Every structure is written in C-alpha cells, then in structure tokens.
Amino acid sequence: MRARNLAVVLGEIRAAGPLTRAALAELTGLTKTTVSKLVSDLLDAGVVVENGAVRDGERGRPGVAVSLSGHRIATLGLEVNVDYLAACVVDLTRTVRVRRVRPADNRGSRPEAILADLRELAGQAVADAERAGLRITGAALAVPGPVQDGLLRNAPHLGWRDIGVAGQLGLHDLACEVDNEANLAALGELWFGSGQSDFLYVSGEIGIGAGLVVDGSLFRGTYGLAGELGHVVVVPDGPACRCGGRGCLEVYAGQDALLGAVVPMRGRVAALPGAAAALPAASASIDGLVSLLEAGDRAALAAAGQAGEALGLALTSAVHLLDPGTIVLGGVFARLFPWVERPASDVLSARLRQMRRTPPRVAMSAIGADAAVLGAAGLAMQRVLADPAGVLAL
Amino acid sequence: MRARNLAVVLGEIRAAGPLTRAALAELTGLTKTTVSKLVSDLLDAGVVVENGAVRDGERGRPGVAVSLSGHRIATLGLEVNVDYLAACVVDLTRTVRVRRVRPADNRGSRPEAILADLRELAGQAVADAERAGLRITGAALAVPGPVQDGLLRNAPHLGWRDIGVAGQLGLHDLACEVDNEANLAALGELWFGSGQSDFLYVSGEIGIGAGLVVDGSLFRGTYGLAGELGHVVVVPDGPACRCGGRGCLEVYAGQDALLGAVVPMRGRVAALPGAAAALPAASASIDGLVSLLEAGDRAALAAAGQAGEALGLALTSAVHLLDPGTIVLGGVFARLFPWVERPASDVLSARLRQMRRTPPRVAMSAIGADAAVLGAAGLAMQRVLADPAGVLAL
Known part of the structure; x- marks a missing residue:
C-alpha cells in the first residue's frame, strides 16, 4: 500500500509539480498526514526537493512546494551499435548529466570482448555521475536488433545471435533492461526530443x-x-x-x-x-x-x-x-x-x-545520434518513477 | 458512482459468472446491500438472470447465483460491402440470434440508395429480434474503407468518399458507431471465432x-x-x-x-x-x-x-x-x-x-464472411457492457 501511494504521490509531482503537501492530498485523495510522511521519505531519499513557499491556487494559503530533484537519483543508458559504444546518465528531472561515446568497429565481433569494453565505458560514466553526487539506480541497454525475453535475437551486422547481453554485460547490483535501439530511440525522441506524442x-x-x-x-x-x-x-x-x-x-x-x-x-x-x-x-x-x-x-x-x-x-x-x-x-x-x-x-x-x-x-x-542511449536512460528512469519504493529501500 | 458500480458488478459477472451476491461483494469490495440493490436493478432490466442455488466456494453457504441474460438485451451489427449488405443481432451472452444477408452490386453506387436498402434490412432484423423478445440497445456498422471521425474516408470499390454513413443511415433512437470492416472482422474473430487473443x-x-x-x-x-x-x-x-x-x-x-x-x-x-x-x-x-x-x-x-x-x-x-x-x-x-x-x-x-x-x-x-457484421454487433455490445446504466435508463 505504501509503495503504491509513493508512486501515486510521485506521479502527481512529476505531472504537475511543484506542488504543496495540501495540493498533493487534494489530488491523490490521501490524508495530509499520509502525504506528509510520504513526502518526508521522498525528501530523505533525494527523490524530491523543497522549492520554498508558493501560493496554492486562488484560495490556498502559502505552503512549501516539492518537485522532482535532479541532485541524487539517476539512471544509466547504454548502447552497443555497429560502429560505436555509448553511455549516458540522466537525472530524475530528465537532464542529461553524462555522455560518453567510443567509436568502435563491432562488425562480426565477439560479444564478450565488446561487452567488456561497454562495461568499462559504463564504469567511467557511473564514476563521472558519482563525482557529481548522483546515485545510479537503474540501467537499460540499446542493441541493434530485435530483443525477445531478454535475448538479443539477431543482430546481423554484429554477427550476434541469441545473446543474453545483460547477463554477459554483468553490471553487478544494477538491473539492466535490454531493448532494440529503434524502440529506445523512439522513447528518446518522446522524452528528450520535440515533445510530440504520436x-x-x-x-x-x-x-x-x-x-x-x-x-x-x-x-x-x-x-x-x-x-x-x-x-x-x-x-x-x-x-x-x-x-x-x-x-x-x-x-x-x-x-x-x-x-x-x-x-x-x-x-x-x-x-x-x-x-x-x-x-x-x-x-x-x-x-x-x-x-x-x-x-x-x-x-x-x-x-x-x-x-x-x-x-x-x-x-x-x-x-x-x-x-x-x-x-x-x-x-x-x-x-x-x-x-x-x-x-x-x-x-x-x-x-x-x-x-x-x-x-x-x-x-x-x-536529438540525433544520442536518441537510443538517451531513451535507454529514460526507460530505466521510467521504472524508478513507477516504483519509487524500490529506490527508497536502497 | 452508481453507473461505475453497475459496470464493475456486471464486469465481474461477465468475467466469472454465475456468481452469488456474496461472491460479488467479495470480488468488488462493495457492501452486500449495495450489491443486492445493483443486482436487483440489473435483474429488472433483463441484463442478468438468476440461475438457482449454487454453492459459494468451499466455505460458502448455498446462494442464488446470477449470470448474463440472453433474453432481453441485444445489439445490431450492420455491414455495407461491395457485393452484399448484412445485418445481425447478438444477445448479451454473445449468441447470434438473427442473421440477414442480401447480395447486391454496390460498385459505383449512390450512398443514399444503398443506405436506404440497409435501413430496410436493419428494420427486418430488428423486427425478427423483437419477435424473439429482444430489445436492441445499440448498433455498429462495418464499411469497406477507412473511417476517421465517423466519416467513411474512401471506399474506392463503392466509389464513396467522405460520407457520414451513420447520419445518412438514420437509425432513429439508435446510436450507430461506424468502423472499417477489417477492424470489425478482427473483433468478430476475437469474440466469435477461435478464442485467440493475439x-x-x-x-x-x-x-x-x-x-x-x-x-x-x-x-x-x-x-x-x-x-x-x-x-x-x-x-x-x-x-x-x-x-x-x-x-x-x-x-x-x-x-x-x-x-x-x-x-x-x-x-x-x-x-x-x-x-x-x-x-x-x-x-x-x-x-x-x-x-x-x-x-x-x-x-x-x-x-x-x-x-x-x-x-x-x-x-x-x-x-x-x-x-x-x-x-x-x-x-x-x-x-x-x-x-x-x-x-x-x-x-x-x-x-x-x-x-x-x-x-x-x-x-x-x-467464422467466414460473417466476421465483420458479427464484430459490429459485438462492438455495440461491448459499449453496453461498459455502461449498463445507459441500458437501465431506457
């Protein structure tokens, strides 16, 4: 129940923030006491931040509003493509904080070798993010081919078939979803591009x-x-x-x-x-x-x-x-x-x-060539926002 | 609120019926009093029927179960295609009660003439249904071309462009949704065909x-x-x-x-x-x-x-x-x-x-050539099931 309420409160903040605790109670139907406790937990975890006093609509008294915080929670986007590897980090406000791209010739390559290079690049991006005070809470990986049940089915240009890329990548302690680069690039365009939705x-x-x-x-x-x-x-x-x-x-x-x-x-x-x-x-x-x-x-x-x-x-x-x-x-x-x-x-x-x-x-x-890796980071962030209780438990 | 609760109760009966009032209260979280009142309204409207005493799981006492009734509420499916007109009536249990097909050559035709023929065929189907004690509460029409905002955009084989078919059909007192025959045939296959869902x-x-x-x-x-x-x-x-x-x-x-x-x-x-x-x-x-x-x-x-x-x-x-x-x-x-x-x-x-x-x-x-007209009747029934309060108000 608390997990669900956390997600509901965070969803309202994301959709319409900054919002006062009173406005959140009104929007969610939860009591002010419940909202205050949830907001306090979100503040402690660095998920939201207080913005100072705001007026709460026409009839409201001034209150302290909260909005998503870009200072702590972040996710990692990764990409293996035929001629490059890429990593990026975005924070909760969908601001891109780290970008790293490494040209490579991955045609007809051995997955272990390429994924070891990507793991190294990911490590550098995570280190950059941590130096900025961010904590990486999720990851997603874009690959140039169809993905089914977590397996990269067939990437003809890489010469890879039926590869469990997330397992071989081996980001310990970090769940990593894998998806087709075109899917993730479309999500990158949705979240970081022109703002269209169709x-x-x-x-x-x-x-x-x-x-x-x-x-x-x-x-x-x-x-x-x-x-x-x-x-x-x-x-x-x-x-x-x-x-x-x-x-x-x-x-x-x-x-x-x-x-x-x-x-x-x-x-x-x-x-x-x-x-x-x-x-x-x-x-x-x-x-x-x-x-x-x-x-x-x-x-x-x-x-x-x-x-x-x-x-x-x-x-x-x-x-x-x-x-x-x-x-x-x-x-x-x-x-x-x-x-x-x-x-x-x-x-x-x-x-x-x-x-x-x-x-x-x-x-x-x-948004050009970054679309897929941004979409990967955005997808990982989507998972965090849908289940903030998971981040609070870290 | 009552409209929403009616839809929730009917949804449970449709998904898992026959169900007793006690089981419905448990499944919906509504009080037994509320459920009894809603079920009574649904019985009065002929939407559900009582099935006699059943045991309510292992620990329950025997109770009277209710399930969807095929005796009163029905919907009308219609189709204009290039070489025939069709009408059918299905009841709430998705049993086909009336089918009428009239061969025709509708190429390069005048919409008014064809839709007048279809109105006549619809009238015959409705009369058949009424003789069986059914009441038609909704209709949908399948047309051989893309439909946008209720307009048949282009049916090249009919020679029709940008035709407001539902308005010209003029089924007084009966709302009639219009959709592409391929969409409705797919829904026909879903509801009346092999039972697959993908x-x-x-x-x-x-x-x-x-x-x-x-x-x-x-x-x-x-x-x-x-x-x-x-x-x-x-x-x-x-x-x-x-x-x-x-x-x-x-x-x-x-x-x-x-x-x-x-x-x-x-x-x-x-x-x-x-x-x-x-x-x-x-x-x-x-x-x-x-x-x-x-x-x-x-x-x-x-x-x-x-x-x-x-x-x-x-x-x-x-x-x-x-x-x-x-x-x-x-x-x-x-x-x-x-x-x-x-x-x-x-x-x-x-x-x-x-x-x-x-x-x-x-x-x-x-299901052969009937798919689209069955899908049309099924779509109209879907609307009834989603908003049973509308039927109760008739």
Missing part, C-alpha cells in the same frame, strides 16, 4: 529500425518485435539482405548501401576544394558522404535520392499498416535529411494522397 | 484489409486508420491500384485480380464435369473460382498461387512492422485457404526465418 521514429544507423509511439506509448507488437522497418520489402526480387530476405529497405537505404554507392569515396572527398579537414578516417563514412552531398557530387546525390525513394516506399507500407502521426527521421537519416526527405515525401504523397487527407509529415529528429 | 486478421472481400489484435485489444493506430494491408507495396512499379498507388497487394490478390485472371470463367466452369449446379449467376464469382480450383484448372491454380505469393510478401512487411501472434485468413482468403496458404507461408518462412525463431502460423478463420 510519431514513427525512423532509426537509421548501420541497420534501419523504427519505433511507433501512439499517444505517448511505445507500440511493441505481440512479442516486442514490431517496427522492423529495415526489412520491409521494397523490391520483392531485389538483392539479398543480411536478414535472409531480398530487396529489403536496408539493401537500398542502409548505411552500407549509401556509402557503397559512392566508392571510391576517399578519392572523391579528397578532391573536394579545401576538403582535407573533412577527410574521414575510414575509407567511407557518413561525414564523407555529407561533404560530397554538400559539394553536389553526382554519385552521392544519386545514392541519397535512391535511398530517399526506397525509404518513401517502405514508409508507404508502414503508414498503411501502422497509421503514425508524423514521421521523424533520426540517426543517419537526420544527417542526410536535406537530401532524403524530399524524395521520401514525394513518394508518400503520390501513393497516399487518395487514401488520406494529407500524408504524414516527415520531420527531422532534433 | 493475431492479425486478414479480411479479404473485394478489397483487402487487416485488423491487429494484441492481447485482446484492437490496435487502431493514431487516427484509426491502421491495418490497410491491401495497399502495402508489393511491387513498386506494378500496375496502378484504385487507391492511387501502384503494385499494392490488392492489385495481385484482391477479388477482382483473382477472378480477372481466370476469364472466361463462365465457360471454364460450365465445362467442368457435372458442374451445372455450381455455375455462378454472375460471369465470375468466388464460388466459380473454387469450383475451378477443385477441378485443377491451371489458370485458376496459377491465379491463386500468385495471390498467395503476393499475400506472403505483404505479410512479410506486416510481420516486420506489426509483430502479430498468428495470422488468420478470413473472408475470401478463408474460402481459398487450401490454395493460398501454402505459397503465402512459404514466402513468410523464406524471408523471416533468420529474424524470428518461427514465422507466425497462418490459420483459417472459422
């Missing part, structure tokens, strides 16, 4: 995924595997995809397809006027592609245009099936937005015009 | 739609337009579709495509040994196609095989995006199941094998 977030890293948010909730499907936009069929007899299918969106608009279409990229980028500084370390990179696009390189423009059209075709099917509010392009597609949005929107408009008053707007994510 | 119902009539049920709830998307499987892109540069797109599933597996591929069907069917009885009235029909398939007609087998493959491709995209439990083929696809299931399942299996342990099973709907 959208399909398209997550383009090496692979392509999507996360549908309807009325502020993530749609996960029956087994938690929904949103695999990258494997929507674009051309039924198209080239083979790593997923085992043919002609999937990823074959046309995945990062490898984009970069492969402009080889030899290194030579092209080097030839750009004054482009020495932009020369990417690897032989091909999204930075290099963006340089070429900005310089009007024809092969690069053709590759981006083709990717945008393929994206528009897959999104046509996605709009018919999922009925999203807007479409938010994230990750690589956010960086390539000026070149892929128009062809994608043109395809959507041509094909959806008769069935819908207006096809969904295609917008650019404002 | 599936994608594929509704094939003249058009093709789908309704996703996850954990017993229909997924509607942001604007109620989700599940338009018929317009998932199968071949991006395929033939033009009535929706304004190209190469949609409907172009390959819609009823017109199936029947068009076996012309001249009348001649073919007539040539079957002893087939005079099976000769369809129209020049081409699903009955005729089934006769040809059973007789091994090569053009018919090729058409069904091609439709099954196209269905498999669209379902591949649907599984990646929606993550359904099983896939249930309804309507025309239920009749053609022996010929379309195998090619569809083969495509799903080949393309999904690496991403999922096992691709979703493709099953046949057991």
Whole structure:
C-alpha cells in the first residue's frame, strides 16, 4: 500500500509539480498526514526537493512546494551499435548529466570482448555521475536488433545471435533492461526530443529500425518485435539482405548501401576544394558522404535520392499498416535529411494522397545520434518513477 | 458512482459468472446491500438472470447465483460491402440470434440508395429480434474503407468518399458507431471465432484489409486508420491500384485480380464435369473460382498461387512492422485457404526465418464472411457492457 501511494504521490509531482503537501492530498485523495510522511521519505531519499513557499491556487494559503530533484537519483543508458559504444546518465528531472561515446568497429565481433569494453565505458560514466553526487539506480541497454525475453535475437551486422547481453554485460547490483535501439530511440525522441506524442521514429544507423509511439506509448507488437522497418520489402526480387530476405529497405537505404554507392569515396572527398579537414578516417563514412552531398557530387546525390525513394516506399507500407502521426527521421537519416526527405515525401504523397487527407509529415529528429542511449536512460528512469519504493529501500 | 458500480458488478459477472451476491461483494469490495440493490436493478432490466442455488466456494453457504441474460438485451451489427449488405443481432451472452444477408452490386453506387436498402434490412432484423423478445440497445456498422471521425474516408470499390454513413443511415433512437470492416472482422474473430487473443486478421472481400489484435485489444493506430494491408507495396512499379498507388497487394490478390485472371470463367466452369449446379449467376464469382480450383484448372491454380505469393510478401512487411501472434485468413482468403496458404507461408518462412525463431502460423478463420457484421454487433455490445446504466435508463 505504501509503495503504491509513493508512486501515486510521485506521479502527481512529476505531472504537475511543484506542488504543496495540501495540493498533493487534494489530488491523490490521501490524508495530509499520509502525504506528509510520504513526502518526508521522498525528501530523505533525494527523490524530491523543497522549492520554498508558493501560493496554492486562488484560495490556498502559502505552503512549501516539492518537485522532482535532479541532485541524487539517476539512471544509466547504454548502447552497443555497429560502429560505436555509448553511455549516458540522466537525472530524475530528465537532464542529461553524462555522455560518453567510443567509436568502435563491432562488425562480426565477439560479444564478450565488446561487452567488456561497454562495461568499462559504463564504469567511467557511473564514476563521472558519482563525482557529481548522483546515485545510479537503474540501467537499460540499446542493441541493434530485435530483443525477445531478454535475448538479443539477431543482430546481423554484429554477427550476434541469441545473446543474453545483460547477463554477459554483468553490471553487478544494477538491473539492466535490454531493448532494440529503434524502440529506445523512439522513447528518446518522446522524452528528450520535440515533445510530440504520436510519431514513427525512423532509426537509421548501420541497420534501419523504427519505433511507433501512439499517444505517448511505445507500440511493441505481440512479442516486442514490431517496427522492423529495415526489412520491409521494397523490391520483392531485389538483392539479398543480411536478414535472409531480398530487396529489403536496408539493401537500398542502409548505411552500407549509401556509402557503397559512392566508392571510391576517399578519392572523391579528397578532391573536394579545401576538403582535407573533412577527410574521414575510414575509407567511407557518413561525414564523407555529407561533404560530397554538400559539394553536389553526382554519385552521392544519386545514392541519397535512391535511398530517399526506397525509404518513401517502405514508409508507404508502414503508414498503411501502422497509421503514425508524423514521421521523424533520426540517426543517419537526420544527417542526410536535406537530401532524403524530399524524395521520401514525394513518394508518400503520390501513393497516399487518395487514401488520406494529407500524408504524414516527415520531420527531422532534433536529438540525433544520442536518441537510443538517451531513451535507454529514460526507460530505466521510467521504472524508478513507477516504483519509487524500490529506490527508497536502497 | 452508481453507473461505475453497475459496470464493475456486471464486469465481474461477465468475467466469472454465475456468481452469488456474496461472491460479488467479495470480488468488488462493495457492501452486500449495495450489491443486492445493483443486482436487483440489473435483474429488472433483463441484463442478468438468476440461475438457482449454487454453492459459494468451499466455505460458502448455498446462494442464488446470477449470470448474463440472453433474453432481453441485444445489439445490431450492420455491414455495407461491395457485393452484399448484412445485418445481425447478438444477445448479451454473445449468441447470434438473427442473421440477414442480401447480395447486391454496390460498385459505383449512390450512398443514399444503398443506405436506404440497409435501413430496410436493419428494420427486418430488428423486427425478427423483437419477435424473439429482444430489445436492441445499440448498433455498429462495418464499411469497406477507412473511417476517421465517423466519416467513411474512401471506399474506392463503392466509389464513396467522405460520407457520414451513420447520419445518412438514420437509425432513429439508435446510436450507430461506424468502423472499417477489417477492424470489425478482427473483433468478430476475437469474440466469435477461435478464442485467440493475439493475431492479425486478414479480411479479404473485394478489397483487402487487416485488423491487429494484441492481447485482446484492437490496435487502431493514431487516427484509426491502421491495418490497410491491401495497399502495402508489393511491387513498386506494378500496375496502378484504385487507391492511387501502384503494385499494392490488392492489385495481385484482391477479388477482382483473382477472378480477372481466370476469364472466361463462365465457360471454364460450365465445362467442368457435372458442374451445372455450381455455375455462378454472375460471369465470375468466388464460388466459380473454387469450383475451378477443385477441378485443377491451371489458370485458376496459377491465379491463386500468385495471390498467395503476393499475400506472403505483404505479410512479410506486416510481420516486420506489426509483430502479430498468428495470422488468420478470413473472408475470401478463408474460402481459398487450401490454395493460398501454402505459397503465402512459404514466402513468410523464406524471408523471416533468420529474424524470428518461427514465422507466425497462418490459420483459417472459422467464422467466414460473417466476421465483420458479427464484430459490429459485438462492438455495440461491448459499449453496453461498459455502461449498463445507459441500458437501465431506457
């Protein structure tokens, strides 16, 4: 009962704070004595903080209001992706307190080695947070593939299958939920992005995924595997995809397809006027592609245009099936937005015009490559807020 | 408060009845006096019925149990489709009490004329029900196209756009909700079908739609337009579709495509040994196609095989995006199941094998062409059960 009341009181503070104890009693239907005891416990645990005297609506007397505290409780977001590892820490007010990203080449890798690197990165992020007086009370991990019953089922670009990543990561004393990076990026967009509550977030890293948010909730499907936009069929007899299918969106608009279409990229980028500084370390990179696009390189423009059209075709099917509010392009597609949005929107408009008053707007994510790792930290924080008694017991 | 308590008591009776008043008090936390008053009101309104003395668990004394009554309260389901009109009445126990179907050719029709015919059919169904002592307390209407804010947005096969069908139908004194036939057919399968609670119902009539049920709830998307499987892109540069797109599933597996591929069907069917009885009235029909398939007609087998493959491709995209439990083929696809299931399942299996342990099973709907009209009556009944106070006030 106390656990439930704590969650109810904290829910009101989160939704409408700062609030006085009197206002909390009115909103929750609990007695003032009960509310005062609960608030006192939340204060002791550093979950809420007192804000000084405020007026309590029109008729109320001044009282001391409480709101969520950013000073103590925090959660850890982690991400393994194909070409980087990332960690971040957010506090209870959803302020990002620590970010760490480490470029890596994780293709065809051994999970133990990569997860050991991630554990080290996580340790550094936790140490940074602790130096700022924060206490990490939960964690979540984003991975580039579908997750079922805690198992990463298949991450074709990593070459990992049926891996119990949370167990192998081994963050002792810290529960760590694992989810698909597209799901978590969609939640990142929801909590740290533009503030919309109905959208399909398209997550383009090496692979392509999507996360549908309807009325502020993530749609996960029956087994938690929904949103695999990258494997929507674009051309039924198209080239083979790593997923085992043919002609999937990823074959046309995945990062490898984009970069492969402009080889030899290194030579092209080097030839750009004054482009020495932009020369990417690897032989091909999204930075290099963006340089070429900005310089009007024809092969690069053709590759981006083709990717945008393929994206528009897959999104046509996605709009018919999922009925999203807007479409938010994230990750690589956010960086390539000026070149892929128009062809994608043109395809959507041509094909959806008769069935819908207006096809969904295609917008650019404002939070970029951090979306998934932020969403992971946000999801862990969601768990804390739903069960504050767990934090009080620590 | 009384309205809420009525719904709570009725909810318990529906979920676990027959139940005694004592058991209801225990389950709901209401006093026995309150429960007795509510049950008495429900008895008076004919919503529940007394079943005689039962033992109340191990320690209870015998008491009189109540359960839902099928004798008084009923709802009306209606359907306008491209080639028929339908009406049905179900009682509170979800028993189907009246069914009426009228074949019709509603292509390119005037809504007023068709809706006047439907009003007449509805009147006959209501009269049948009233003769059986039933009272119709709600209605819902299935239409072959997306519905938004009560408007039928676009039914390309009817040629109707932006039609306020419930208003034009004009069932005086009877609120009538309108929804897409695929959504309502999925609810029909949920309530009157196999008893599964996680599936994608594929509704094939003249058009093709789908309704996703996850954990017993229909997924509607942001604007109620989700599940338009018929317009998932199968071949991006395929033939033009009535929706304004190209190469949609409907172009390959819609009823017109199936029947068009076996012309001249009348001649073919007539040539079957002893087939005079099976000769369809129209020049081409699903009955005729089934006769040809059973007789091994090569053009018919090729058409069904091609439709099954196209269905498999669209379902591949649907599984990646929606993550359904099983896939249930309804309507025309239920009749053609022996010929379309195998090619569809083969495509799903080949393309999904690496991403999922096992691709979703493709099953046949057991309730056939009645699914949408039954779902409509069921939806109207759902509204009654959620607010029994409304019925008591009648």
